[in-house]
Structures are given as C-alpha cells and as structure tokens.
Amino acid sequence: MTSFIMFLHILGALLLVGGMLFFTLIAAPYLRSLEDKRETARHFQAMGKRFKTVGLVAWGMLLVTGPINLHLRGFELDSAFWASGYGKALMIKLILVALVIASSVIHDFVIGPRSRSNPKLSNVAKIVGRSNLVLTLIVVYLAVTLKFGGI
Numbered sequence: 001m002t003s004f005i006m007f008l009h010i011l012g013a014l015l016l017v018g019g020m021l022f023f024t025l026i027a028a029p030y031l032r033s034l035e036d037k038r039e040t041a042r043h044f045q046a047m048g049k050r051f052k053t054v055g056l057v058a059w060g061m062l063l064v065t066g067p068i069n070l071h072l073r074g075f076e077l078d079s080a081f082w083a084s085g086y087g088k089a090l091m092i093k094l095i096l097v098a099l100v101i102a103s104s105v106i107h108d109f110v111i112g113p114r115s116r117s118n119p120k121l122s123n124v125a126k127i128v129g130r131s132n133l134v135l136t137l138i139v140v141y142l143a144v145t146l147k148f149g150g151i
Contacts, residue, residue, distance in 0.1 A: 002072045005065050012061030017140060019051050019058070020133045041116060052108050059101065085150030092151075093142040100135045103128055 027047055034040045070077070081087045107128045115121035145151055 002069075005068050005072060008061055009065035009069055012058045012065065013140065013143070015054055016058035016062070017136055019054055020129075020136060023047065023051060024130060024133055045116065048108075048112060055104070055108075062097075086146060087150065089142050089145045089150035093139055093146070096135050096139050096142070100132050100139065103132050103135075107132065 028044075031040050031043050031047075034043075075081055075086075077087075082091060107125060111121055111125045111128060115125045142151075
C-alpha cells in the first residue's frame with residue numbers, strides 16, 4: 001500500500017511538473033512563433049484551460065497522497081520531527097507548495113483571464129507562470145532531499 005500511495009504522489013508530480021515544462025519549453029515558444037496573434041491567443045487559452053484541468057487533478061493527487069505518505073511512514077509531527085533535517089526540508093517544501101498554489105490560483109483565475117485584453121497583464125502572467133515553474137522545481141529538489149534525510 002505504501003508504494004502505491006508513493007506511486008500516486010510521484011505520478012501527480014510528474015503530471016504537474018511535466019505539463020509545466022512542456023508548456024514553458026515547447027508549447028509557448030511554438031505558439032509565439034505563429035504569425036496570427038489572435039490564433040496564438042486562442043491556442044494559449046485552449047491549452048491553458050486543458051492544462052488547468054490536468055493541474056487541478058495533479059494537485060488533488062499530491063494534496064491527498066502527501067499526508068497519507070507521512071502517516072504510512074510512521075512520522076509523528078512533533079517538535080522533534082520539525083527540528084530534524086527531514087522536518088525542515090518538509091516545512092520549506094510545504095511553504096513553497098502553498099505559495100505555488102496561491103500564485104497558481106491568481107494566475108489561472110485572475111491574471112490569465114484578464115490578460116486576454118491587456119498586454120501588460122500578459123507579461124505578468126508569463127512571469128508568474130515561470131516563477132511557479134521555478135518554485136515547483138525547488139519543491140521537487142526538496143522532495144529528493146527527503147529521500148536522503150532532508151537538509
């Protein structure tokens with residue numbers, strides 16, 4: 001059971017991070033190369049809506065399986081745990097996850113929809129999206145450090 005829950009957690013991370021990397025490194029540069037900017041915007045919106053659904057499912061998987069993983073591994077979330085290298089890495093990871101979730105909500109439901117008619121907001125949306133990717137990669141790094149006892 002523990003390995004299956006961990007598998008689901010990693011699958012959620014793969015969906016989220018893989019999608020973010022694909023969108024940032026492949027889809028966005030290609031779409032920006034299109035000559036018809038209205039067509040570019042239409043494709044960005046369609047892909048963004050589709051990825052938003054995948055992202056929500058991935059976040060759901062991560063938020064459900066994360067606490068289950070801790071429980072199945074027998075961790076007691078007491079002061080000694082949070083003072084350990086593992087607890088410190090987990091705390092930083094959870095803070096960054098909260099930042100990414102908050103930033104994603106603002107990006108997906110506020111800035112993104114408004115950026116369709118405002119080029120300045122379009123640049124802000126791009127910066128927020130890339131920042132989320134960087135923070136998410138740091139979260140992945142912290143997850144790896146957990147495997148080796150934390151920081």
